[in-house]
Amino acid sequence: MTATETKKTRFEQVRREHEEFKGMIAGIREFVEQPRPDIKDAEGHLWAVNLSKLLVGLHDKLVGHFHHEEQGGLFETLAIREPGSIRQIELLRGEHGEILGQVRELMSGALKYSEGTPGDDPHLRQRVTAVLDRLGAHEIAETELMQMVEYRDLGTGD
Ligand SMILES: [Fe+2]
DSSP states (O other): OOHHHHHHHHHHHHHHHHHHHHHHHHHHHHHHHSOOOOTTSHHHHHHHHHHHHHHHHHHHHHHHHHHHHHHTTHHHHHHHHOGGGHHHHHHHHHHHHHHHHHHHHHHHHHHHHHHTOTTOOTTHHHHHHHHHHHHHHHHHHHHHHHHHHHHHHHHHTO
């Protein structure tokens, strides 16, 4: 396989995974946009359990995706091909751990809510949306960097 083919395959897989995340993010977004039941209702507990499940699923998938991006050479390829964007590339790499940490905080927030104890986080839904926004922007930035490399290749006939 040539270097160009390797890069193409690598980019395609990352892009495919990004597409899958779009659906997952939209599903969670839709869930938290619904009003949440009162904490004292039985549905309140069910709501928290369902949110936890969605977040655990997201976290699980993100761990695999981030690992693949970090170990599969995505960032190295981007850094070599777009040296002017090295600072941004490093920031994106650093964001992986931060985003995972934020998702875990949301998971524990959802579990806490399911305890039905007073003092539950009244802003849990907004916090979920904020993390989803950050994740979406993160993936878009990665996609744009891959596109920059590809456009450059088209220009040079590579
Ligand atoms: Fe990504």
